[in-house]
Amino acid sequence: MSTRNQLAAHLRRETFRRSRRTPSRLMSTLPRPYTFHIGASWAGKTEEQTKVKKIPFPADGLVGTWRDHTLSRHKMVKSDDAGEDFFYVQEMRNKSGVSFGVADGVGGWVDSGVDPSLFSQALMYHAHRYSRNAWAGEPEIDPTLDYEEREQIEGWEMTPYECLDLAYGGVLREKFVQAGSSTACLVTMNASSGVLRSANLGDSGFMIIRSSSILHRQRAQTHFFNCPKQLTKLPVNSSRKFSRACVDSPSEAETFRLKLRDGDIVVAYTDGLSDNVFSSEIVxxxxxxxxxxxxxxxxxxxxxxxxxxxxxxxxxxxxxxxPFEREAARQGMFFRGGKPDDVTVIVGLVRETL
Incomplete structure (x- = not known):
């Protein structure tokens, strides 16, 4: 059985267990040593820069309803939508932590009549859906409970990599997404341990800032310059013209783990930020x-x-x-100035409460 099928089977078993009503007294009430403050902002390209024919998810469907709710978050930047980018921010089960991520729909499908935003929106929707029912770490069980009561504790632990794999499977099953591809960066922060875990595929990414210095910056994954690794869904009965499409697996995502401290700032972003703003400027x-x-x-x-x-x-x-101009020069190419693109940013601030 494949990893994705094993994860899906595990989720079905847990969903069945959750269908049995569990007394609230069985859930952990332990205090959380860490709290996380999250902000998100985004801006799609202008109409002059966009050549994509929009074919949005229906507003009354599951993905469309969630998309509109997500875009209703308060922010000061004025923009109609996130363009081909999308994101999610989700509190995990029993306030055990927070999960968030960004995705950048790859625009190379435009000539085929594919709206790249559908893939990134569906990927983030399914990542949110799996995250809300999972624990950021091992399920917290009161040691005074007897065996049968422990067995009734709801939920299961899920890493960002597992979430990415499950979310990708969800996109492959989405009938409205006929084709497309996207980068992805998923992060979880555990409110009990302060541990950050991540999974990144492509040239979206994140950085951790501690005491005004960059503690970690996720490196970009590319096949070659300006061609990131990407999760892909090919059209049914795809022709030869898609034979050169990049089809990468969630297993190729780079994972990372770190214990956070009070005052740490985590910044997740699509390449609309990293191609235009230097790391020192972000700090x-x-x-x-x-x-x-x-x-x-x-x-x-x-x-x-x-x-x-x-x-x-x-x-x-x-x-x-x-940064994009400098990288192009390293590859022997000429590019001048900034690179117009969609941009999405999620910022998390860590606070120790105990």
């Missing part, structure tokens, strides 16, 4: 916003908004050297 923006004070929720939202706005400014400049 500077985080530090400047933090100096203004205010509530933690206000700070993380302000950081996310500032990063998106600054990225959009950099995209429009041909006089300013961008």
């Amino acid at each position: 500077t923006i985080c530090s400047l916003v933090a100096r203004h004070g205010g509530s933690e929720d206000g700070q993380v939202q302000a950081i996310a908004d500032r990063l998106v706005e600054y990225s959009r400014q950099c995209m429009k400049s041909k006089a300013r050297v961008s």
